[in-house]
Amino acid sequence: MNRFLKVSEEVSEAIHAHKPVVALESTIISHGMPYPKNVETALNVERIVRQNGAVPATVCIIGGKLTVGASAEEIEYLGKTGLKVPKASRRDLAVLLSQGLDGATTVTTTMIGAHLAGISVFATGGVGGVHRGAETTMDISADLEELAKTPVCVVCAGCKSILDLKLTLEYLETKGVPVIGYQTGELPAFYTDKSGLKVDYRLDSPDEVAGAFRAQRELGFDGGMLVTNPIPHQYAMDPDEINATIDQAVEECRQKGISGKAITPYLLDRIQRLTGGRSLESNIQLVYNNAALGAKIACALCKGA
Ligand code: PSU
Numbered sequence: 592m593n594r595f596l597k598v599s600e601e602v603s604e605a606i607h608a609h610k611p612v613v614a615l616e617s618t619i620i621s622h623g624m625p626y627p628k629n630v631e632t633a634l635n636v637e638r639i640v641r642q643n644g645a646v647p648a649t650v651c652i653i654g655g656k657l658t659v660g661a662s663a664e665e666i667e668y669l670g671k672t673g674l675k676v677p678k679a680s681r682r683d684l685a686v687l688l689s690q691g692l693d694g695a696t697t698v699t700t701t702m703i704g705a706h707l708a709g710i711s712v713f714a715t716g717g718v719g720g721v722h723r724g725a726e727t728t729m730d731i732s733a734d735l736e737e738l739a740k741t742p743v744c745v746v747c748a749g750c751k752s753i754l755d756l757k758l759t760l761e762y763l764e765t766k767g768v769p770v771i772g773y774q775t776g777e778l779p780a781f782y783t784d785k786s787g788l789k790v791d792y793r794l795d796s797p798d799e800v801a802g803a804f805r806a807q808r809e810l811g812f813d814g815g816m817l818v819t820n821p822i823p824h825q826y827a828m829d830p831d832e833i834n835a836t837i838d839q840a841v842e843e844c845r846q847k848g849i850s851g852k853a854i855t856p857y858l859l860d861r862i863q864r865l866t867g868g869r870s871l872e873s874n875i876q877l878v879y880n881n882a883a884l885g886a887k888i889a890c891a892l893c894k895g896a
């Protein structure tokens with residue numbers, strides 16, 4: 592096994608027994624939500640994965656180990672330490688691991704950890720994408736490259752409109768990443784279940800998603816798959832309101848000159864404050880919804896294996 596990888600006993604046993612496992616990320620804990628809601632949410636997400644028949648594996652970097660299956664104490668530490676835990680994308684891994692440091696894994700590095708450990712399904716809230724204005728800033732999340740080259744099925748609630756959703760879909764098409772709408776033909780936009788953009792394919796059951804993922808593996812393709820699962824309607828926000836808030840946050844971000852990896856956490860925090868915490872509640876509910884679907888897909892994959 593890779594000397595930088597640490598897989599918890601429970602997760603390791605489940606993988607070896609071909610039981611369903613769902614990977615979970617830690618940037619959402621340290622950078623995506625305030626303490627203590629972040630810890631409470633992360634522990635609830637693990638519970639929901641279990642209730643749906645799979646073993647949760649929260650991924651993070653602790654003391655120079657890419658940890659797959661964080662303990663409750665580690666989750667508490669990541670949540671409490673918050674922004675002081677470096678947000679770790681692919682380019683950060685070598686230095687953080689060799690220096691024995693900690694890190695919060697993004698979608699990119701959670702996919703890497705999942706794949707190294709042998710986990711095929713990963714559930715989260717939102718993935719990174721092509722930022723608005725990327726034609727001049729070149730700010731395109733490493734998450735899209737990772738989806739192109741690492742064979743993990745990522746379940747999310749679509750992309751936030753802090754991104755250019757149209758360009759994000761174009762980029763994924765170029766990279767050969769299938770974008771699946773779960774029980775919808777429209778790309779969900781995180782806080783809302785509609786974006787006005789079509790997804791490549793609509794699939795209606797965990798079995799169908801598992802079937803597509805299996806086919807991709809049998810074709811010998813390296814890449815992953817993006818399953819977009821709309822926020823349950825009762826938790827969705829009003830599109831006009833949330834889009835106006837996002838526009839305001841993006842404009843403030845631009846005026847303050849915030850750049851690079853600080854952009855996404857800044858915007859998430861601003862949006863949460865501007866909506867008086869209502870967007871946080873939506874965010875939490877959509878993550879729960881994705882955790883349940885991720886577990887069902889992981890179960891379907893095991894059943895057909
Ligand atoms: N989008 C969200 N919530 C998040 C993130 C994105 O709605 O927490 C996090 C994820 O960890 C994602 C990362 O992988 O931000 C993308 O950051 P960047 O845009 O810097 O690549």
Ligand code: MN
Pocket residue numbers: 730731732733851852
């Ligand atoms: Mn970026």
